[in-house]
Amino acid sequence: MSRTMIAAIATCVGVLGAAMPASAHHSFSSVFDTNKPVEVHGVLAVVCLENPHSWFYVDVTDSTGKVVRWGFEGSTPTSLLRSGYKPQSLHVGDEVTVKGSRARDASRNEGAARSITLKDGRSFIVGPLGTEEGSAANQ
Numbered sequence: 705m706s707r708t709m710i711a712a713i714a715t716c717v718g719v720l721g722a723a724m725p726a727s728a729h730h731s732f733s734s735v736f737d738t739n740k741p742v743e744v745h746g747v748l749a750v751v752c753l754e755n756p757h758s759w760f761y762v763d764v765t766d767s768t769g770k771v772v773r774w775g776f777e778g779s780t781p782t783s784l785l786r787s788g789y790k791p792q793s794l795h796v797g798d799e800v801t802v803k804g805s806r807a808r809d810a811s812r813n814e815g816a817a818r819s820i821t822l823k824d825g826r827s828f829i830v831g832p833l834g835t836e837e838g839s840a841a842n843q
Contacts, residue, residue, distance in 0.1 A: 736777075736816040740806040744774050748798045753781040753791060760794070760817055760830065762802055776802050776817035778830035789828050799823040804831060 746764035758778040763771050778784065794800070801821045807814040821827040 736805040737808050738805050742806040742815045743803045745801045748796055748800050751794055755780055774813040776815050778817045787829055
């Protein structure tokens with residue numbers, strides 16, 4: 705291959721890469737408000753252990769009986785594993801309480817999870833410390 709051909713291919717790859725939407729990492733404080741703690745109790749609906757952040761979705765029954773889905777961002781899968789969390793620790797259908805910090809956009813049912821506690825009392829630290837005083841996860 706000639707140098708011109710390699711340069712042309714590299715330019716095309718660069719242009720195509722730049723045109724693709726970027727998933728920028730965000731600072732915690734730009735999306736979540738540590739001064740607005742949130743605690744919800746419901747049924748675990750979805751667990752997404754993926755980069756750059758894991759997500760936990762909980763179906764919460766509100767005061768009118770309507771089920772509302774809440775999404776909680778957690779740490780990266782690697783961070784969760786290092787803190788003692790295992791992929792089989794939580795299952796869809798588990799009754800859980802999630803504590804954390806609410807999203808700045810109050811129109812969204814979202815937050816940053818700090819801890820998830822199962823009905824049997826087991827608790828897992830799954831995210832950064834917000835306003836809640838943290839303790840080590842217990843299995």
